[in-house]
Each structure stands twice: as structure tokens, then as C-alpha cells.
Amino acid sequence: MTKVFKWGFLIVLALFFVVPLLAMARFAFQSVPVALLTGETWLKGWSIDPIIAASTEPAMWTAARTSALLAVFTIILTLVLLLPLAIVTEIKAPRMRPWLTALTLLPWVVPPIALVVGVSVTFRTGAPWFLASVFSLVPFYALWAMPFTYRALDAGLQAISARTLYEAARSTGASFPTIILRVILPNMKASIVAAAALTTALVLGEFAFASLLLKETLPTFMVNFQQSQARAGLALALIILIFTALAIGIVVRTLRRRGLNVQTTGL
């Protein structure tokens, strides 16, 4: 591979990643239609009014609050379910670990669009009350994020060699709860943060479940809002996109710097 090819490839790819975002920003913040865009008009009509329009929309704040709460509850549920399981498996039954790794991949097999169908066969007929609340999304979000969250937690356990830590602490005579609370958990802060950040990013972007179960979250609101106020809708989408990107980016960078290799591919 020549130097020219390498850099050419990187530059083309960089353009591919950046240009759509720029186009989106232009559409949102410039009131000049594309058809009238010329050398003279391309500096005209820029304003941040669309952001103001979006942020003064009360429904937006309701949807944002819903999404934020969903993220928090999903993180709590995920940690309650997976954290003790991951820890106990690692230190007490390491032979079960491959099974857990495989099991937590299962949500890949039933994607949201398929699971929603299953939900309509089961809960909609059997327990319709369950789907009434917007928070019925929480278990499905926890499930959907599981391939990512479990791997983040497991990476943390591997990085601190939890089993050796446990045995070392045990030899000092510490009790099981003490070891977990005083030794293992404090060392897992980084991977818990990683799991939480990945969950937040997924919940803030999830559309299929919310849309098909007719819940108003940030993404579903965004789609409807964009149909009535195109530019404000795009401005909102851009802001959410930047916010998520920064969140994941910062977390990934801090973790890598700490030497914790968290996979964000869910595999």
C-alpha cells in the first residue's frame, strides 16, 4: 500500500463521516433552501432559532424526561440483574462463564422489531396493564443492551483478576459480603460507568420499541416533531447526536487510558 493510497482512503472516509453531519447542520441552522444556495447566499440566513424553537417546545422536555428516566431505570435493572451474576460467576463458578457469555448474546437473535411482535402476542393479550406505562420499556431496553453491558462488566472483572483478588481477601479472613463491597465493587467503578454510558446511549437512540408500542420518548418525539417543524427537528437530532457521541467518546477514551479494554461491539 502506498502512502498516497493510505491517506487518500483516510481522507475520503473522513469526508464520508463528516459531510452528512455538516449537511444536517446547514439544513438546521441556515434558512436558505438548497435550491437557492449559491456563492453569494451561502453565508446568509444562519441562525440558532431552530434550537430555541425546539427547546421551547414543552413536549420535547416531557419526552426528554421520559428518556432520561428510562435510561436511569434501565441502568438500575441491568446492574441488579447482571452485576451480582457476573461477579459470582467469575469468583465462584468460572466454568459457567462461557455459558453466560453465550446467553447474554441471545438478545442479538431477537431484534427489537421481532421482540415487539412477541410482546403483542403475550403481554398485550395476557397482561395489557403491563404495557400501559411507558416504563414497560425498561425490561426490553435492559435486554437489548445486555450484549454490551455484560461484556463491559465482564471486562472489568477480568481486568482486576477478580478471582485472585477474592482469594487474597478471603485468606485475610474477610467475609463474603465484605469482600464484594470493600474489594471487588470499588475496583469495578470504571466498567460500571462504561456499562451505564453504553446503556444511556442505546436508550437515547432506541426507536423501534417506543414507536411500535406507541410510547413518546425522545426519538419518537423527534420523528413527529420533524414532520411539523423540519429545521427544529434536525437541530434537535443534531444536538442529541453530538451529546451521545461525546458521552460514548469520553467514556471510551477514559477507559482505554485506564487500560480497560471495553468492547463496544456487543460481541
Added chain:
Amino acid sequence: MTLVEMRNIRKYFGESRALTDFSLTVNSGELVCLLGPSGCGKTTALRILAGFERADAGTIEVDSESIGSVPVEKRNFGMVFQDYSLFPNMTARQNIEFGLKSRKVSATQRRTTIDRMLHITDLGDQADKFPHQMSGGQKQRVALARAIATSPRVLLLDEPLSALDAKVRESLREEIRHLQREVGVTTVFVTHDQQEALAIADRVGVMSNGQLEQIATPRELYQNPQNSFVAKFIGTINRIPATSRTDGLWNVLDAILTGSRAGTELEHADGGIRPEDITVSATHQESANAIIEDSSFLGPITRVKLTLNGVTTVYADLLSINATPFIPGQPVFVGVRSDLENTIIF
């Protein structure tokens, strides 16, 4: 007969000097070890010889022909790496066959060569196994077979035993030596393990800071180190105060010895004495006073730690069958073996 000649090789990595004026001659059929602490440039020297790195200055000749600009593929060298470097997608047999195919050896010839290689490395029953199905020692034997299958002009071994555990290391070490003699291939062996180097090599080159400090047979190196670095790096050596005499000889303990650094101006210096050249006695009054600190039984020998004149720590290796048990704190007399003639002066 000289086969490999590296002359005045210099190599920089950025600002740091890996090799400064390194020269090495290897005779045909000989096994030369390059020995030194990590970062001394031994691996760099080997990689320059193999052609993976280019020297910044100096010449390399094989069979009196300069190979400085010959690409790696054309050098016809064999190499064994520390990490085995077997191709994981091929069986032992296919790994050995790879080089033969590259060199366009005929199918029947390949078969004979592979079978012979498998036989001499004692791998007959491993032929169709993949690397991940073999133990470390087996993998390294395959790597060895692969490296010599193409009848290389020179065999290069880069710390081939470092990744193995002690027992395997020792037996494979002997096997390499045996194979090398049988095939008669000229070999350069890089290691940081002095025991390994002394056990296996015809000649050992001790390196430090990108230079060859001394190259000699293992015995010569041990008994007549040319400088203090070599003396300290090979085996254990005691530093015992020595005083120079007017006749140019040196007084060390109760002995009068020739010093390797004769003619020095210094009044006070240290003489280097190996632990096995120290004698310890509870009665022999003429020698120096010492106190027993500790003694550890190491099988054939017993190593005794003493304090000489209350300041200098001295180790003495005594044959266990002769050694009377000493008690820590016991006052004794130490001297130098009566037939010792020479010492190295630090």
C-alpha cells in the same frame, strides 16, 4: 574457516544507539552464543544478520560475499523465534513444508526431507497436529525442524528457550546442541541466560551497551574474563581487597597472584575471586578472619556466606562432602585455593 563476518556494525533507533562498532566472526559449523542483559543489542545484531534491520554502517559478509543488500528471502538463513512463530493454520508437517515449497523443492524430495526432520526432532507422532494442540517444547522443536529443513547457510536462534519452563528448557537445550552437531549448521544463538550460553556454545560473545565485550570459549570466559563486566556477568565473583606489590603482583588474602590489570597505579583495588576458589577453615590460622553469616545447601556444593574483617561479604562454594557444618556467627579463617595463580583486578 570463517563463514560469517560482521564488521564495525553501527545501528541507531532514533536517538538511541543499539549497536556501536560491533564486530563478530563465526566459523563454519560453529555455534556462537551472543549473551548479554536485555537492551545490550544482541537481538539487534541477530536481526541485522537476518536482514530484518539494515545497519547504519558496517559490512556483513557470508562466504566472503557481502550480503548487506541481499533481501531476507534470498539470504537462505533459518531462524527460530522466542514465540515459536509457527503458522497456526498449518500442521507440523505443513509448517516444515512451507519453506521447502518456497524454495521450489520437488514433492518427493520434500517428503524425504520432512520425514527426516520429523525423525531427528523426534516428532514422528506429532506430524499432523496443529500448533495449538502441541506443548511449548514440541512447538519449538517443530520450529527448529522448519528452520533447518531448507539447509540454511546459517541458523539463527533468538532466545528460543525463554518461553519454556525449566525442565523442558534444559532438555531442549541439549537437543539443539546435538542437532546442530549432527547437521553441522553454523549457528548464532542469542540468549540472556548465561548457564544456557555456557552449556551450549563453542564460543560465547558477551555484549553490553551495543558492543562485544569479549568473545571466547566458555571456559576461557569464566576463568579469564577480560574486564570486570564479563567477570561479574558470568557466574558469581567476590570482590576482595587486593594490594599491589612492588614486583607487579597482587596480594589477595593469603595469596600472591598475577593480576589482569597489571601496572596499575592504584594502591588499593579489588581482586575478583570465584566462590569455588575460596577456602574456609576453622583452624588454619595464617589466613584472614571472617564470621559465618549463613550457609545454604545446594546439593553437590554448599554455599557459605561470610563477612570478611567485618566489612566485605564473601561467598564460598565448598564441596558438600568436605564441608563441615558451619554455624552462623562462628569465627573462621578464609583463604584462596593454593593453586590459583591469577585474579582480575577491578
Added chain:
Amino acid sequence: MRSRQLFSQTNSDTRIGLYVAIPFVLFMGLFLIYPTVAIVGSALSPGESGFSLIGLGNALSGSYRQGFLNSTALAATTALIGGVLGLTLAAIMRSLDRPRWLHSTLDSWSAVASQLGGVPLAFAFIAAIGTQGLLTKLFGQLGIDINDFGISPTGFWGLVVVYLYFQIPLMFLVSLPALNGLRKTWREAAALMGASPTRYWLRVGIPILAPAALGGMLLLFVNSFAAYATAYVLDPGGALVPLQIRFLLQGNVISGEEDLGYAIVTWVIALLLASLFLLTYLQRRTLRWTRS
């Protein structure tokens, strides 16, 4: 005494194991296994009239057959192109030591972009290659109508371009460890044995990378086959499996349409399950070769 202690120790271990496993098993059973089994069950007994494979057959006929073909073509195309480009990107980054910042930037960016499927991404591409898009206009000025190449948010190649936005970074992340697992000494050993670089790549490099690369592309396939949000925002009426499922789920006016939905979902689950099995197999093989 000793054996008693050992016994009680094991006992308490089992108890702790059960305490933490039971909620997890219940959760998976209730929210994943139960709905899945219900779908498959309904698909196999259409109209609640006993076991029948008719539903599964219907799901692969007519417009639904086209849906599967379209989705498979889209998933395969983006997996292949995204796979090749992602792998190339990883190979280039491995060969470049500097600049340092590029490595960490690309690393973080890929983690972000590989998760960027969804509504905002669709909006971005509407603004770029939609009828009123910036690029549409830009290329129009140069006399090129990108719609002629099928590049519009509702066209096949348009969707491919949009999906590549998250597929390339995903492939980059998946293939980087495998590329790093290629040892320098393999190449050196091959060269010393007289092998040309071509021979090294054909016999060693590519065979070792192949399982990882195939596994990565399979992951991209699954990822793109199941993607819903982006496709929905760009073209809700598109003939793709996820969109057809939605149509059947929300329409359900004519009786029997629901059954068709269950049958389609059953096919999707079967396809993804098979992919996942193959994927874990390839992954295990990669690890066996590139570890230690």
C-alpha cells in the same frame, strides 16, 4: 470435621449462585424466551388450528418473499462493502504509527459511529442526499444526478450508503484485534524461508484473518438485517422485512395477517440464530489461532 466444613462451604456457594441466577433466569424467561416461544408457536399453528407449515410458507411468498430478498441483498451488500472498507481501514491504521492522535480519535469515533444507527443518522442523510440535499445539489451543479446511480434515501444504493455509516466503524472495531493478532514473526519467518510477500499473504496472512473477517461481516449482516429505525425514517413503505413486520403488526385488520407476521418473525429469528452460531464458531477459531 474438615469434610463437614468443605460440605457446608459448597452448600453456601450453591445458595449464593442460586440467589443471583434465579432473577436472571426469570427475567430472560419472561421477557425473551416466553415471547419468542409464543411467536414460533403461533407461526406453527396459524389460525390456532393445529400444527401447520402453511404460515411459514406464506411468509416466503409474494411481496414478503421480495422483502426477504431485498433485506438479504441490503444486508449482504453492506456487510461485504462495509467489511472490506472496515478491514482496509484497520489495516491502514495498523501500518501507520503516526500520528498518534489519529489512532485514539478513530478508536473513539468508531465506538460512537457504530452505534449511530437510528433517527439522527437518517436525518443527516436526508439533508445530504435527499431531494433537497446538499450533496444532491453539489453534484447537480457538476451535472451529475446522483439519483441516476440509485443514491437517494429511498433507493437501494442510498440505503447502502447510509448503512455503511455505522457498518464501516463496526467492522473496524471487530477486525482490529484480529489484525493485531497477526504476528510480525510469522511474516519474518516466511520471508526467511524464501516466501514472497504474496505467498505469505495467500498461505498465512489471509487464512489466519479469514475467520475473523468472515465473522465480522456476519455481524454486519445481522446488524443491518435487523436495523429498523433508519429504514423506517427514510422510507416507511419500503419493502424490507422489518418494515413489513411493522405493517402487519399495526395493520392487523384482515384476519390471518397477524399469523403472517409471526411467521416472518420466526424466519428472522431462525436466520439470526443460525448466523449467531456460525459467528461464535468463527470467533472461537480466531481466538484459538491468534491467542498465545
